Amino acid sequence: MLLKFFYDEGLAQASYMVGCQASKEAFIIDPARDILPYIEAATKEGLRIVGALETHIHADFVAGSRELAKRLGAKMYLSDEGDKDWKYENISELPHQLVKDGDEIKLGNILFQVLHTPGHTPESLSFLVTDGGAKTEHPMGIFTGDFVFVGDVGRPDLLEKSAQKKGTADKGAKDMYASLSKLEGLPDYVQVWPGHGAGSACGKSLGAIPSSTIGYERRVNWAFQHDDMESFASELLEGQPEPPKYFGIMKQVNKVGPNFTLELRKPERLDDITILTKKIKEGAQVIDTREAALFSKEHIEGTINIPFNQAFTSWAGWIINYEQPLYLLTDPDKLEEIQKTLQSIGIDNLFYYMDVDLAIRMTSDLESYHDITPKEAKELLEEGAQVIDVRHDSEWKSGHIEGAKHIMLGTLLDRLEEVPEDRPLIIQCGSGVRSAIAISLLQAKGVKDVRNMLGGYARWQKDMQ
Amino acid sequence: MLLKFFYDEGLAQASYMVGCQASKEAFIIDPARDILPYIEAATKEGLRIVGALETHIHADFVAGSRELAKRLGAKMYLSDEGDKDWKYENISELPHQLVKDGDEIKLGNILFQVLHTPGHTPESLSFLVTDGGAKTEHPMGIFTGDFVFVGDVGRPDLLEKSAQKKGTADKGAKDMYASLSKLEGLPDYVQVWPGHGAGSACGKSLGAIPSSTIGYERRVNWAFQHDDMESFASELLEGQPEPPKYFGIMKQVNKVGPNFTLELRKPERLDDITILTKKIKEGAQVIDTREAALFSKEHIEGTINIPFNQAFTSWAGWIINYEQPLYLLTDPDKLEEIQKTLQSIGIDNLFYYMDVDLAIRMTSDLESYHDITPKEAKELLEEGAQVIDVRHDSEWKSGHIEGAKHIMLGTLLDRLEEVPEDRPLIIQCGSGVRSAIAISLLQAKGVKDVRNMLGGYARWQKDMQ
Amino acid sequence: MLLKFFYDEGLAQASYMVGCQASKEAFIIDPARDILPYIEAATKEGLRIVGALETHIHADFVAGSRELAKRLGAKMYLSDEGDKDWKYENISELPHQLVKDGDEIKLGNILFQVLHTPGHTPESLSFLVTDGGAKTEHPMGIFTGDFVFVGDVGRPDLLEKSAQKKGTADKGAKDMYASLSKLEGLPDYVQVWPGHGAGSACGKSLGAIPSSTIGYERRVNWAFQHDDMESFASELLEGQPEPPKYFGIMKQVNKVGPNFTLELRKPERLDDITILTKKIKEGAQVIDTREAALFSKEHIEGTINIPFNQAFTSWAGWIINYEQPLYLLTDPDKLEEIQKTLQSIGIDNLFYYMDVDLAIRMTSDLESYHDITPKEAKELLEEGAQVIDVRHDSEWKSGHIEGAKHIMLGTLLDRLEEVPEDRPLIIQCGSGVRSAIAISLLQAKGVKDVRNMLGGYARWQKDMQ
């Protein structure tokens, strides 16, 4: 048996290739949408990808299983658990097999045993792996998806929050408790290969260790330490962060299949700045992916700044409108990577782009914004300015600037009317990264009297001592 | 005034940007289809491209004027000379101005005077440039298109040969003679900025100097040394090489406009070798762009090898069928550059590609062919093998292997029935480069008993001494 | 706690970063010589590298611990076990701490317990990790170096074979047996993080799974199934492959420290082919790193072909003379990566390079060699040719061509006098990869009547059925 880890840092999402060297075949567990890395790895190892295993209907990224099925003829192994709300749709023309608790799947000498482990979602599965090639009946490990993470378990409240399904959080928390007890029979030495690492919004305190073992989690993971369902459920639901707005869309996409063709067209290059500025005036959504330091100094009026760094996936999912054509101002060398990242969360409406350096040089009246230090902010506050704090609820709750107004960045576009227009604004977050995005949103929406507080709340606290 | 040279080595094609620093505007003379380099150069110099000047309807590449007009709103300045066969079509919705002999065009302080200089084609123009910014009335240079080259003049026989327009060669030769006499009034010091350099199929003995002067050409260029039209015409028509097959298509494309959209879609990536091999069996045209040394060692049966080097443009134009979808086996890192090259000669049917290394590794039964030395070839000839010589007519006429059969590479696909099937074949060209392409064509068409003669006729002569 | 895996595919070597998020410090376990990836990872996570833990004196790569100590001031934690032959030298001026069985090392909240686990080498250590940050006393995993691998244990015979230390193999095998029993007290759930993966020459049947658990290895790994030391030792020593020649050098380098400066100078670029050919005539060692298919077609006489692919590290270690200046013919874009690879096994004498494409084009008389199919090989054999089989001993023992002579590729340069000069040679390996290197060696040493058997013994067996 061969096992290979794949990890998407933007999504904090883990996928896996399991190969049988005897049959020269491979499965991908929870494939991401960009399937090329799997194909390259399999080809290099002399394996053919014959199956894609889905632990559940993902909410945070577009799954690549349909793509593997369509392009390589790989068979999708999909959950048949959960009620009618949780059934995969539009799969009849793709090779697939629906599986339930207790089912077994073979890959050459390797055995995958299906466990139904609801909680994160009702249809969630885990796959217990035994390597017959090693002439053993001892299980080697278990793919847990968003059931058990290293140091945590999956959150059951995503759908309630992001898709407004009332009551599902509570039900999920109790399912999770039951699912955990299902692992009791597994030996300590079994490895745990989870679906996410630290930084994913699918759980609240995921560890920064790639994988673990049943025995270790049993002893150390907080979720295994409860012997009472209620206390477990209440600890589980406490303090979960706001799920990104796009989670609801993703869940739908993964359930019914994307309503887009799989192969993306290359966005059209714009050469003429007048066309772009005309589109901006008509309300086009234009994202500038440069670093905030460059954007603050000069940018085209009406454009939004989401810097292409590790947090890009998440904020793109919060801010970009999936229905409206997307224009990108970017370094053309990074276009392909940015498109792949957008594609990973289902943003397929990237229709146009323009070389940002050319665009800047072609524009005569550029906009900018100022940074200010906490000390300067304090003076402004005394003169009547207003602080907008765009951090998460949990950060806000653990301390904030007196008199500040709290609007989490991801919700800013929906709550524009709450932004006061009669006084200067100071935008503040934790370290100055999110506030830069927020300012670009406000400027693009016509709020011009804004400045960015350098260093965020962290530096405020330090400087105010 | 600012002047910048652009040179496409694959096409041996020259284009130019002329800018006026006072009005901050620029013209492009004979733009190639990929207009990005012009935009970047203009932006860098702080200029806006406001016009595209066409010397004539090109036969060897897709002109970029319509693209400049469509994307930047630049005005096209097009010839209104020549009879009804030589009129630009489908231009009514694009900004343009038809110009005739004697017309004047202004770009800020710079004056372009239009001269009708037929010969290469009936509507050919030249543009004489005077830099008013230098406060002078002395002309600085002349853009001659395919009229006067460094050391040569344009060939008048292209259309007769590539588009079967009978009698046009003779007529053109005489026009050319008259056009040359039109230059008599120009001062010696005027620079000559031609449309092609050495290696273009638009003339036969173009020099390897980027530009020249009227005075120098008048004294040194063979075409200026005749005082008799007949002798001039006969020297001009003598020994012109076969024009590439695609010239006829290009002429049409540039006249009526491309029947394709300007922005190309990115070809779809293939991941599954079985899809490709199925398509090959159904007759798809699949080009492998690796070096011949790699292709000869192992390649997928039914694929054609056109290595992506400097001769690629020309052989692609000869061999690729414009009507049929094109599949590419290539290094993905080179895909964009190859697509641009294909696009420069109007090949827009590149619909699919596959990483050639993956494809090779996924294929179990690979085909190969052998190289042989001239000495080994001689032995085979004595045993009854047949040499196929795929060089140009002029090369063949200046010496060849006894008993060889001559089929110019560009015509091989059309003359397959002339290839003997009852004996081993030895393919030979000048140096071994074209014969490698020829072998791949033959193998793809089912002729398998072939080998490549290393070093071509050059080495044969050396080794046989 | 944070854990990150690093894996060098050329060496099949694993190293690890363990970080404490509380103290913002990190350790590297068994760092490779190129320390930049560790620095980048640590910086990204906001950690400072404060220590380097060595499980043992490595024989297969240059350790990066001295470099981390010198450049970052990191403390080296080195084994103080083993007799005087196994002591680190020249470490007095670098921050370090010698550790013995039972010692404890702290990294913020994280505890590393030192276990002496000889067998692979006498001074070998393992490090048992407990994450105090998780408020637990349960150990999470153990770094085993070359003691326990996934599915195997380290080989004890390296030194006997590569450094001619008589009797050490037997002693090591017995130590290994004792060391394994030391693990008896560890819980099943403890993860095993080994020093190598599949493909390393430090063991014979390493699994293709990145990590394992004590409980799983205890049940499945062959080495844990013996209850008799003798039978264990004999199974362990049976069938170990020839250790690469450079292992003896590496062991010395890692013990006494490299006699080279840490920062490598960029090799000097050669521009003139005549200088290179002169050097070749004087006996310089010149490696051409192109693919074998390109090399076979044309190469400069006297050069050796080691294609830059995954097997490069290993064959470079076998073939390159560490004492003699090294010249490289290569694609300049790959120079830096190749130099890093050479550096990873201590080849620091890369003094000159030349762009291989320029060199080929500047050379008039190029050498080549022919490939032949097994069928053609058979005919040649009947006419008196000789097969040289360059595979490993174990491959030779499991079947070979009748009448073939066996000289393992790594030993070919030392056994040149055994190569017959009176008849044509056919070089054969398993698949045609190693035979290509062998032919280049032979040609460079003046043996010219050689050809490469396509597909190696695998294809021979298939074609001869």
Add this chain to the structure above:
Amino acid sequence: MLLKFFYDEGLAQASYMVGCQASKEAFIIDPARDILPYIEAATKEGLRIVGALETHIHADFVAGSRELAKRLGAKMYLSDEGDKDWKYENISELPHQLVKDGDEIKLGNILFQVLHTPGHTPESLSFLVTDGGAKTEHPMGIFTGDFVFVGDVGRPDLLEKSAQKKGTADKGAKDMYASLSKLEGLPDYVQVWPGHGAGSACGKSLGAIPSSTIGYERRVNWAFQHDDMESFASELLEGQPEPPKYFGIMKQVNKVGPNFTLELRKPERLDDITILTKKIKEGAQVIDTREAALFSKEHIEGTINIPFNQAFTSWAGWIINYEQPLYLLTDPDKLEEIQKTLQSIGIDNLFYYMDVDLAIRMTSDLESYHDITPKEAKELLEEGAQVIDVRHDSEWKSGHIEGAKHIMLGTLLDRLEEVPEDRPLIIQCGSGVRSAIAISLLQAKGVKDVRNMLGGYARWQKDMQ
């Protein structure tokens, strides 16, 4: 004959390759220090570089002739004109030939006639080229070096200003007048191939046209319109810009040969920020090559910002101390190109570099500076701030802010004591580019109360209307 143009945009410097296709040999005229482009071009055309022609001892870049001689055995053709101050030194061991007015040099069929044309410098030569391959005795063109440019002639005052050679400017101006008269006999049609284009500091009004003709310059170039030596000399000397400080060094380097080895060592990578900050405290010169917008936001105290753009060469030559080791904070991907650029003007003391992103992330206390608009600047001025204008003399003379102090950027380090320390400073240039460099210099030297005026004098004028 083959002619190829090479152009270094940073230096606005033109060099040329002339090849004879018959003898397969080439000359390089005024080669830049990086000789690889010439080698690649020659190899591609099948030519061997056999000679390097120097028009004069250059002051603005390190010539590549000695490198071509040393590495390829090319013969240097050097001026033997001028007095003892103008003789090449240390050339005895390199292939060379000293040439004087009237000498002839042959390259296959091509004839180079030497003309002594002093003025820019006393030993300046021009080379008149006749292409015998074209079976003509008509000259084709002339390489004029820094004698005649398109629209201008070389400045004779460089040495007086940059090397304090009194009286040489006047003498040179008169020589120039005489040299121009030497061209009288040349036909109008002869092309002029100059040593510089627009933007070079070697002349004051160079045209943006790559080449010209004798006849056109004779009619249009201002320098040919004088019939009185005095008026010519006075117009020539009027308004020449300050020559960069490094010109004096370059002149010496090109005369006596570089005192450095030709092949540069790769600078050593720094991994530890504490080492860098220690060096900065000790006074090391550390250049940060990021864009000013990034640098202004956060940079390491004591570092100087010279952004790596087209003006880099020039400001590096003004600011960097050639004697003191140079540390670079940069994107490692750009290191090689930056090193080449530094090398082109003889800065060979680049000994260390560090990845600027890593360095920034490793540093806790970063420095920044603020930009202000002209309006904000005006308010500050009224409160007692001081403007420092760092533009060229000629810019200053044509208008400046009232009360501003003028210190040209290139001289700022030498005139630090003139910078007032008792009030806030506003740094201003033409557009905001040079003032950013100036601010970094001031901050590095301990002047901290500085701000950058956005848009420079251009925007000031606009905003103050």
